[in-house]
Amino acid sequence: MNNQKPSKRLREISIRLTDDELQRLHQRKTDATLAGWMRNLCLGATPIKQADPTLVRALGRIGSNLNQIAKHANTHNQLDQNVLTEISAIREILTDLIEKNLQGED
Structure with missing residues (x-):
């Protein structure tokens, strides 16, 4: 059994977006937060589309x-x-x- 605590996220990146690009990202996100969605997407998690x-x-x-x-x-x-x-x-x-x-x- 692994009792280690997960590492804190101390590193930060920034990207520049247009208003339209930011809006489109928010519309596409499948996690509660944009940061969480982007992290999961970029690190290989399979995004699940929200049901209409x-x-x-x-x-x-x-x-x-x-x-x-x-x-x-x-x-x-x-x-x-x-x-x-x-x-x-x-x-x-x-x-x-x-x-x-x-x-x-x-």
């Missing part, structure tokens, strides 16, 4: 619809054409949401 709240709500609605479809299928022990159509529509919506999110679109 709109996407999270949309996925929640889709999950609710899927639960309703599953309940219908389990209750009636069958999948009629309406259920299959709904599943197909949900698949298309999910594919579109995922593609837009990966491309960084809003």
